[in-house]
Amino acid sequence: MNRFALAFRLPIIVWQGLFFLGPLFFMIAMSFFLVKNYRMEEAFELKNWARMLTRGYVWDSYWYTLGLAASVTVVATLVAFPAAFALAFRVSEATRRWAIFLLIIPFFTSYLVRTFSWYVILAESGVINVGLGTVGLGPYTLLNTPVGTIVGYLTLLLPLVVILQTIALANIDRNLVQAARNLGYPPGRTLFAVIVPLAKTGLIIAALFCFILSFGDFVAPYYLGGSKPPTLPILIIDTTKSGQQWPRAAVVAVMMMLTLFAIAATAIWLAYRKRSAA
Amino acid sequence: MTEPLVILSGVVKRFGDFTAVHHLDLEITAGEFVAIMGPSGCGKTTTLRMIAGLEVPTEGEARISGRLMNAVPVHERDTPMVWQSLALFPFLNARENVEFGLRMRGIGAAERRRRAVQWLERLEIGEFAERNVETLSGGQRQRVALARALVTEPPILLLDEPLSALDAHLIIRMQGVLTRLQRELGITFVYVTHSQSEAFALADRVVIMSRGRIVQVGQPREIYRAPANRFVAEFVGRNNILSGISRGDVIETALGIFPAAGLPAADKPATLVVAADLVRIDRTPTEGAIPCTLISEEFVGATVTLFLEAADGTDLKVQLPERALGDLNLHAGGRFHLSWPADAGHVLAEG
Amino acid sequence: MSARIATALLLGWLLLVFIFIFAPILASVVFSFNSDRFPTIPLGSFTTRWYDTIFADPEIGEAARASIVVSLSTSVIATTLGFATAYTDYRYNFRFKGPYLALILLPPTIPLIIMALAMLAWLSWIGASGQLWSIVIAHSVLTAPFAMAIIRLRLNQIDPNLEAAAWNLGSSEWKALRSVILPFCRPAIISAACLTAAVSFDEFVVAWFVSGLNKTVPVIILEIVQGNIDPQVNAIGSLVFLTSITLVVLAQVFFISRISRT
Numbered sequence: 001m002n003r004f005a006l007a008f009r010l011p012i013i014v015w016q017g018l019f020f021l022g023p024l025f026f027m028i029a030m031s032f033f034l035v036k037n038y039r040m041e042e043a044f045e046l047k048n049w050a051r052m053l054t055r056g057y058v059w060d061s062y063w064y065t066l067g068l069a070a071s072v073t074v075v076a077t078l079v080a081f082p083a084a085f086a087l088a089f090r091v092s093e094a095t096r097r098w099a100i101f102l103l104i105i106p107f108f109t110s111y112l113v114r115t116f117s118w119y120v121i122l123a124e125s126g127v128i129n130v131g132l133g134t135v136g137l138g139p140y141t142l143l144n145t146p147v148g149t150i151v152g153y154l155t156l157l158l159p160l161v162v163i164l165q166t167i168a169l170a171n172i173d174r175n176l177v178q179a180a181r182n183l184g185y186p187p188g189r190t191l192f193a194v195i196v197p198l199a200k201t202g203l204i205i206a207a208l209f210c211f212i213l214s215f216g217d218f219v220a221p222y223y224l225g226g227s228k229p230p231t232l233p234i235l236i237i238d239t240t241k242s243g244q245q246w247p248r249a250a251v252v253a254v255m256m257m258l259t260l261f262a263i264a265a266t267a268i269w270l271a272y273r274k275r276s277a278a
Numbered sequence: 279m280t281e282p283l284v285i286l287s288g289v290v291k292r293f294g295d296f297t298a299v300h301h302l303d304l305e306i307t308a309g310e311f312v313a314i315m316g317p318s319g320c321g322k323t324t325t326l327r328m329i330a331g332l333e334v335p336t337e338g339e340a341r342i343s344g345r346l347m348n349a350v351p352v353h354e355r356d357t358p359m360v361w362q363s364l365a366l367f368p369f370l371n372a373r374e375n376v377e378f379g380l381r382m383r384g385i386g387a388a389e390r391r392r393r394a395v396q397w398l399e400r401l402e403i404g405e406f407a408e409r410n411v412e413t414l415s416g417g418q419r420q421r422v423a424l425a426r427a428l429v430t431e432p433p434i435l436l437l438d439e440p441l442s443a444l445d446a447h448l449i450i451r452m453q454g455v456l457t458r459l460q461r462e463l464g465i466t467f468v469y470v471t472h473s474q475s476e477a478f479a480l481a482d483r484v485v486i487m488s489r490g491r492i493v494q495v496g497q498p499r500e501i502y503r504a505p506a507n508r509f510v511a512e513f514v515g516r517n518n519i520l521s522g523i524s525r526g527d528v529i530e531t532a533l534g535i536f537p538a539a540g541l542p543a544a545d546k547p548a549t550l551v552v553a554a555d556l557v558r559i560d561r562t563p564t565e566g567a568i569p570c571t572l573i574s575e576e577f578v579g580a581t582v583t584l585f586l587e588a589a590d591g592t593d594l595k596v597q598l599p600e601r602a603l604g605d606l607n608l609h610a611g612g613r614f615h616l617s618w619p620a621d622a623g624h625v626l627a628e629g
Numbered sequence: 630m631s632a633r634i635a636t637a638l639l640l641g642w643l644l645l646v647f648i649f650i651f652a653p654i655l656a657s658v659v660f661s662f663n664s665d666r667f668p669t670i671p672l673g674s675f676t677t678r679w680y681d682t683i684f685a686d687p688e689i690g691e692a693a694r695a696s697i698v699v700s701l702s703t704s705v706i707a708t709t710l711g712f713a714t715a716y717t718d719y720r721y722n723f724r725f726k727g728p729y730l731a732l733i734l735l736p737p738t739i740p741l742i743i744m745a746l747a748m749l750a751w752l753s754w755i756g757a758s759g760q761l762w763s764i765v766i767a768h769s770v771l772t773a774p775f776a777m778a779i780i781r782l783r784l785n786q787i788d789p790n791l792e793a794a795a796w797n798l799g800s801s802e803w804k805a806l807r808s809v810i811l812p813f814c815r816p817a818i819i820s821a822a823c824l825t826a827a828v829s830f831d832e833f834v835v836a837w838f839v840s841g842l843n844k845t846v847p848v849i850i851l852e853i854v855q856g857n858i859d860p861q862v863n864a865i866g867s868l869v870f871l872t873s874i875t876l877v878v879l880a881q882v883f884f885i886s887r888i889s890r891t
Contacts, residue, residue, distance in 0.1 A: 004802045005721060008713040009729075012773070015710055016732045020770045023747035024739075030750050083646040086639035099647075101881060106650055108827040109873045112847055113866030116854050117653035120660065120668045123858070127656070130669050158650055187635070216740020218834075223854065233742040240838070246750055253743045260740070332793055352796040353804075365794035369812045378808075382799035426798070 031250035038244055052251040057229065062255065065231040069215040072153040076161050076210045077203070079154065084165030088172075100166065103159045114155050115219050122148055122224070144226025152220025157210050164209065168202020169195065204271035208264060215260060232256055281344055283308040283434060283466050284329060289338035291324050298324040300490040301338070306468060308433065311460050313469045313481035317513065321490040322470045326436050329468065330357045343433070353382070358427035359436040362443070364419055366411045372398065372422045373407040379430045397425040401455070417448045424459070434466040441476060453479050474514055478502070486510055504624055505551060511626065516554035516583060518594050524548040529625070532590050533568050538623040549626040554583065554597035556622035560615045561606065567615035570594055575608060586614060654870060661863035668860055679864035689849060689865065695761055696830055696845040703768040704826035710769065711776025711821055716810065718777075719784040720792075734774050744771065745838035752839055759841025767839055768829040775828065776821035783817035784810075820880040827876035831869065 034043045052058050087096050106114070121127045122142040129139040142148050172195060180194040181187075196203070214220075218233035230238065232252055239249040284306040291299040299321040306312050314322040327333040328340055331352040340347045347355065358379065366375050376394035385393075398404045401421040406414055411422060420440065427435055437456075441449045457480060460467045471477050477484050478498040486494045486501065486509075494506040505511040511519055522531035524541040529550050542548055560567065570586035573593075582603060584596045594616055606614075656668075661680070664673035683689045714733050718726070736744065748767045752758035757766070791813065795805035811818070833847035840848060846869060853859050 002802075005717075008717045009721070012710050012714045012717075012733050013729070016736075016770060016773075019748075019751075019766050020732065020736055023744070023751035026751040026754060027743075027747035079646065082639055083643040086636075086643040090636050090639055102647070103650070104881075105874055105877055106654070108824065108831065108877045109654065110831045110833075110847060110850070110866060110869045112833055112850050112854065113657055113862065113869060114653040116850070116862050116866065117657040117660075119854075120858060120863075121653070121656055123669075125667060125669055127669055154649065155653060158646060162646065187632070212738060212740065216742050218742060233740070236742055236746055240746060240749070246746070249746055250750065253746050256740065256743060264738075330797055332797070351801075352793070353799050353801050357797070359794070359797050361790045361794060363788050363790050365788050365790040367791065367794075367809060367812075369815075378795070379798035382795075382804060382808075430799070 027250045028254055030247050031254050033247045035245060035247060040246060048247045048251045052248055052255075058235070058252070060229045061232055061235050064229050065215060065233075066259065068149070068221065068231065069211050072150060072157065072214045073207050073210040075150055076154060076157040076214075077165075077207050080158060080161040080165050080206075081203075084162050084169055087162070087166040088169035096166065096170065100163055103163050106159045111156055112219060115152055115223050118148075118151055118155060119143065119223055122151065143224060146225075149221055149225030152224035153214050153217065156213055156217055156220060160213070161206050161210055164206035165199075165203060168199040168206065171202070172198045201271045204267055208267040208271075211263060211267075212260060215256065282306055283310075283343060284468070285339070285341040286325070286328070286335075287339050287341075289325075289328060289335045289340060291321070291328060291333060292336045298490055299328070299335075302490075302492060304485065304492065304495075306466060308466055309464050311457075311467045311469065311480060311482045312485060313471060313477035313483075314485045314487060315471055315474065315477040316487035318472060319489075320487040322472075322487050323438055325487070326359075326438055326468060326470045329434075330359050330436055331355045356430065356432045357434055357436055358430065358432050359438060360423050360427050360440040362439040364423045364440075364443075366419060366422055366426070368410075368412055370411070371408050372403065372411055372414065372418075375411055375422055376425045376429050378426060383430065393429055394425070397429045398422070401425050416444050417452065420444065420448075420452055421455070424455075428459070428463070432465065434468065437467060437469045439471055440469075442471075442473075449476070456480060486513065488513070503553070505626070507626060508549060508628060511549075511551045511624075516595050516597055518552045518554060518557065520550045520552070520592070522548055522550060529623075533588055533592060534566065536566075536623060537620045538625050539621070540625045542625075542627045547628065549628055551624045551626060552618050552622055553624075554595040557594070557596045557616050557618050559584065559596045559598070559606065560617070561613075563615050564617055567617040568594070570614050570616055572608060572610055572612045572614060574610065584608070586616065657863045657870070658867045660860060661867040663860070663863075666860065667858060668863065679860050680868075683861055683864050683868075688844075689846070692844045692846045692849045695843055696847075699761060699764045699768065699836070699845055700826040700829040702762070702765045703772060703829040704822045706765065706769040707772040707825040707829075708776045708780075708818060708822045710773040711778075711825075712780050712814070712818060714773070714777045715780035715784055716806075718781060719787075733777055736771050737774055741771075741832075741834040745835040748835055749838040758839050759843070761840070761843045763839040763841070764836045764843070764845065767835045768832060771832065771835065772825040772828045776825050779821040779824065780814055780817045783814050787813055816883045820883045823876040823880040823883070827873045827880075830876070831873055 030040070031048055032044045032046070034041050034045055034047065087099055091099070123129070124139050124141065124143075126142075128142065132138040132140070142151075176198065177190060177194055180190045185193065216233055218231065218237060221231045222234055232255070236249045236252050239245045239252065282305040284304070286302055286304045289299060289302045290297065302321075302325065304325070314325060316322050324333060328335055329342070331347065331350060335348060342355070342357070367378065370378070373391070373394045376397055377390045380390040380393060395404060395407055398407050398421075401424060403418050403421045403425075406418055406422075411419060414422065423440070441452050444452060453476065456467070456469075467480075469477070469480060481498060483495065484498050484501055485492055488509050494501055494510045496504075501510065502515050505514060505517070508519065511517045520529075520531040520533060520536075522529045524544055524546045525535070526544045527537060527541065528535050529538050529541060529548055531550060536550060538550055563569065568588055570588050573585045573587050575585065576583045577600065580600045582598055582600050584598075586594045586596065588594060596616065659672070660668035662675050662677065664676040664678065710733070714730075718730060723729075744767070748763075749758060752763050752766070757763055787810075792805050792809055795809045796802070800808060831847055833845070833851050836845050837848045837851055844852070846865065850862055850865055850869075853862050853865075
């Protein structure tokens with residue numbers, strides 16, 4: 001290989017090796033380190049693992065986070081689908097392109113500020129409760145409830161899910177949809193027998209992104225959900241920031257990684273599985 | 279006798295398990311217009327790319343002006359190419375495209391500009407010098423590509439199917455431009471094409487390739503009238519090809535016995551090739567004629583090709599001017615009789 | 630008839646989804662000019678007080694400078710790495726290309742909180758944490774894939790003979806890169822630079838972990854909102870939105886529109 005080719009190939013290997021693989025492998029190693037007198041020491045001990053895996057609160061957090069991420073994945077998928085369907089089948093090509101451009105914007109704008117904005121809108125004396133108050137309703141507690149939590153996660157997830165679902169639906173061969181209608185399928189059956197199976201891969205990938213994002217997010221549950229028990233990301237922050245127990249935080253992070261690998265592998269298998277010839 | 283400009287000797291090119299070019303020998307004289315022709319995948323473009331240095335021969339030697347070129351990188355050669363896609367730089371205007379080669383040779387801006395404009399004018403597109411190349415027509419873009427390749431005054435120009443994207447009437451005009459340029463400049467043109475009409479119209483010498491090998495080299499007329507083997511006979515022109523056995527001065531085929539010159543020794547297999555335009559067609563039987571049924575006809579301009587079938591199922595073709603159809607009273611299923619003069623047949627010493 | 634009702638319902642739902650997505654952005658901008666200390670309706674009077682406070686606040690000024698330095702440096706490094714990888718992927722085939730591409734493309738699939746902990750731990754271990762450039766390092770890893778993807782899409786549109794044509798006309802590989810590949814990719818490179826800068830400018834999880842005492846704007850926001858409801862956040866947030874949206878629109882103008890048109 002000549003110098004030219006090497007000059008383009010090598011930098012990313014060195015950079016990502018040093019600053020992407022390095023941190024990840026170090027974190028795994030760190031989960032076996034010990035902390036003595038607030039200082040981390042290299043070791044290979046199972047103490048952190050033994051401690052974390054035998055604590056009830058860790059498992060409470062684990063199942064809560066898993067359940068929460070799964071629920072918001074379902075909610076976001078269902079909320080996004082009609083919107084994506086409308087964008088894919090009920091508007092012009094130009095409108096769709098504009099809509100997708102608009103949906104890209106939130107992806108690059110501060111999620112933190114948007115969450116704070118919801119905090120203000122949902123508060124006891126916020127816009128919604130004041131509005132409802134003028135017609136004699138409320139006030140309702142919206143913050144630190146499942147409603148608040150869902151709103152927070154949807155703020156994070158909706159733009160991306162709508163984009164991914166729209167792309168999946170818009171790429172379906174229209175002739176197949178026409179053919180189904182032509183064969184006398186009512187719209188409902190066309191949706192579930194033709195459209196959803198054809199867009200399956202894209203829809204599952206969109207849901208997988210939802211799950212990954214919500215599983216790792218701490219802003220929505222912390223600020224809008226009043227997370228109790230804490231979710232795993234909040235547990236990592238607490239353990240790292242206040243307790244100085246980095247190795248224990250690493251145990252939680254590795255648990256999260258393993259869970260995500262398992263879920264991603266399953267989702268990808270489902271997404272690309274060919275239908276059996278039944 | 280001067281040494282040839284380009285010499286390929288024993289050149290082999292392999293891509294992994296696939297051999298694109300098998301042991302190829304070819305010499306190209308300075309000032310010659312050579313066309314390399316063959317069906318897609320025959321190795322013609324690979325051969326051209328080896329001359330340009332875009333591919334390095336796996337085996338054998340490539341020499342230009344006597345110098346061994348195998349290890350000389352592309353950019354150190356003076357072998358400009360006109361690409362099938364033209365490969366004009368979309369972010370440069372016509373003049374800047376033409377200046378590119380001069381800029382890479384470190385020639386000053388004013389001189390570059392002068393020479394580029396001169397070439398654009400020579401190719402009659404001077405008025406488009408400052409235009410974005412993407413706004414030019416196919417023929418204009420073609421001329422920009424030619425000017426860009428020729429501006430450095432190279433000893434050789436390589437052309438890779440340069441006219442394949444043009445309309446039929448533009449192809450004829452560009453053929454005229456190419457012929458004139460080559461004659462005026464007196465440099466070598468190596469022209470790769472799958473089109474027989476382009477190769478035969480332009481080239482002094484045609485190289486026919488098939489499956490990575492050269493199957494015939496010769497002047498267009500020579501190849502047309504005396505194909506060297508069955509592949510060339512099928513690929514070039516419209517030929518009737520009859521397998522048979524030599525009986526000394528006649529050949530015995532399934533359709534009858536025909537006199538022919540140049541046959542191999544008696545009882546050896548041989549093939550008789552008769553060009554479709556030399557076949558005579560009649561309504562009424564004549565001595566030794568083959569009775570046939572008309573299957574279909576094809577009109578290209580003033581020339582008509584008739585496709586017929588003999589009693590044993592052999593396909594035969596006749597080509598004749600449209601005005602000669604006269605009183606033949608053509609209709610599918612009609613019965614006709616085909617014959618040809620004894621000197622029309624060309625013999626191949628193979629089965 | 631029922632089909633039209635269904636269409637109307639679908640479009641209505643679509644509108645609701647868009648309102649939900651853009652309501653917080655609009656609310657933030659509106660409340661940033663509202664005089665009341667607690668943002669609610671009916672609105673108080675128009676004021677630029679919150680902007681005056683943040684412009685007068687030296688800590689926020691320092692954070693803004695830090696954010697600009699970090700996002701610009703990140704953008705340069707990530708775009709360079711992204712370009713090199715996109716070009717390698719475009720031009721070469723080699724063994725282990727799959728793992729090679731995975732190396733650059735995987736970071737966005739790993740939750741930020743995990744990357745944050747891993748980066749913090751590793752950078753402290755090798756003595757590189759707590760600096761502004763610690764954030765730059767981390768952000769380059771996270772954003773290089775975006776730059777790679779955008780530039781790779783542009784290279785998909787190039788005539789594969791263009792580079793060879795340059796060699797054929799006497800350019801060495803380096804010269805051809807500079808005089809053909811770079812000009813061809815320029816819109817994508819500018820676009821990638823804008824988008825990576827925008828992502829870096831907004832990122833707060835990893836920045837919060839590895840920055841030590843150096844705070845970027847999003848980290849300041851994080852600290853303010855941890856305390857209480859402070860309308861300053863709306864003002865900072867609106868400025869952050871403005872910056873990011875400008876960068877995204879620039880990226881769109883330069884490139885995304887060109888991709889979608891062809």
